[in-house]
Amino acid sequence: MKEFIDQTLLMPTRNQHDYEDFFEQVLKYHFFAVCVPPFYVERSKQLLNDSPVQTCTVIGFPNGYNETETKIFETEQALKKDCDEIDMVANLYDLKSANWSNIENEITQIKKVCDNKVLKVIVESSLLEDNEIVEISKVIMNSGADYIKTSTGFHGPGAKLEHIALMKETLKNSNVKIKASGGIRDLEAAKKFIAAGCSRIGTSSGVNIMNEYLGNNDNETTARSDY
């Protein structure tokens, strides 16, 4: 189970103490990756130095409406700090205006900067129509990105199984994988998204999920998704 989980700490008001607790848990459970804000990438790499846990950060997060140049700069900065994976937010204005070539251009440029590092593209699927999910899946396929990721966790209800099915069908002849995120808080939900074909689960509830998986009783609360 742990190899599916990007354990996530992206609430903006978490403090030094919360981050210390978070990394203590990460080093206990050995998730696939942590997903942390850009300002914390350097420190994350230091803290995870001796572990196999990857460091992932977020670009243009969570609203996606930064300039492409800024998203590129922010990606370059993260890679300079030796960040392992990049989760960028697509420009949702372009998505909602059907400016597909703008979106493809932006993702293609950022994938070029990422080179062999994994790039995931967040599309905020719970705010999209079905036809928009199909179109953006095609755009991501053409752009060379490695993953489509459902949600930021900041807008709308998050990952939905019917949207995963739509992505899966559209992406069936490609190598693009799926990361489900937003609202996945227990083992039952995680298992459903994995069974539906997701290769990665983004969640701030990784400790709870692993405790359920391992049959532990200490379902201590980790970083909460509320304030």
Place this chain on the structure above:
Amino acid sequence: MKEFIDQTLLMPTRNQHDYEDFFEQVLKYHFFAVCVPPFYVERSKQLLNDSPVQTCTVIGFPNGYNETETKIFETEQALKKDCDEIDMVANLYDLKSANWSNIENEITQIKKVCDNKVLKVIVESSLLEDNEIVEISKVIMNSGADYIKTSTGFHGPGAKLEHIALMKETLKNSNVKIKASGGIRDLEAAKKFIAAGCSRIGTSSGVNIMNEYLGNNDNETTARSDY
């Protein structure tokens, strides 16, 4: 009334049609400024070319946990497009960890880039304790920024009159002004915040407020703050 209002369009899923409607209203009511995402600054300057309406954008928005270098880059990009005002989000991790000198260093660097352009610092006051509001007000005073701004509109309930009073008292011997934002949707609320000493109101409900102010009956809904 209009000279107090930064008419705001920051919901990430608004499309081309929504932006066209928004600018049509802005050119009808002549608010002090528009507050739009970074990717739209260039177009905003073109659309407002013949009007006195200023263009304001947001930096490190809405979570504030980007690297300082990225916030600086994003500010420089906006100023290259001739953006008139900059609303940056402070690093709330540093705020919640009482790393006051980190915050002051970041704001000071960005104010240096802004030079004579107005810099507002968003502190997300509805998620702060009273002592944190006092401390961050002092930090902003020392950093040379022009405004303290209460909220992004994306986290917590937004502007509160008791927090404005706290800022006002702390800033009484300085030139730092106050922008109230987050949850201000009608004339009554706008008037209260202005009476409390706010120099600017950030709202997506500027059209409703102006219609109430002018006694118009066509309280048409402008950009909604829900999805």
